[in-house]
Amino acid sequence: MGFISLKDWRARSAGLAEAAARAKAVLRPALKLSDADALSVNEIACTDPGCPDVETVVLVMRIDEPTRALRFRGPLDGLDEAAAHALAEEEIRLRLV
Helix, strand or coil: CCCCCHHHHHHHHHHHHHHHHHHHHHHHHHHCCCCCCEEEEEEEECCCCCCCCEEEEEEEECCCCCCEEEEECCCHHHCCHHHHHHHHHHHHHHHHC
C-alpha cells in the first residue's frame, strides 16, 4: 500500500465532492424529490466477484418512507441523466413493494 500526500488526498476529496454535487443535481429531478427529502451519494470500492472496481450507492430518504438504497455500477462521475432515470425507475419499483 502506498502513501498519499495530504495535497493529493484533498484534491481527490474535492473532486469527489464536485462529482457528488453533479450527481445529486441530475438525481433530484429524476427521482422527483421534494425539499423535505434527502439524498446521499457515495462512491465505494467493491471487492465482490463480478462487481466493478467502484460503484456508486445512492440513498433515497423520502419523508415518512423507509430509506432505499440504489446502486449504480460505476464511478460517481459516470452517473449521468440516463443512469439517473434508470435509478428513478428502480426506485419506483421498490416503492411499490
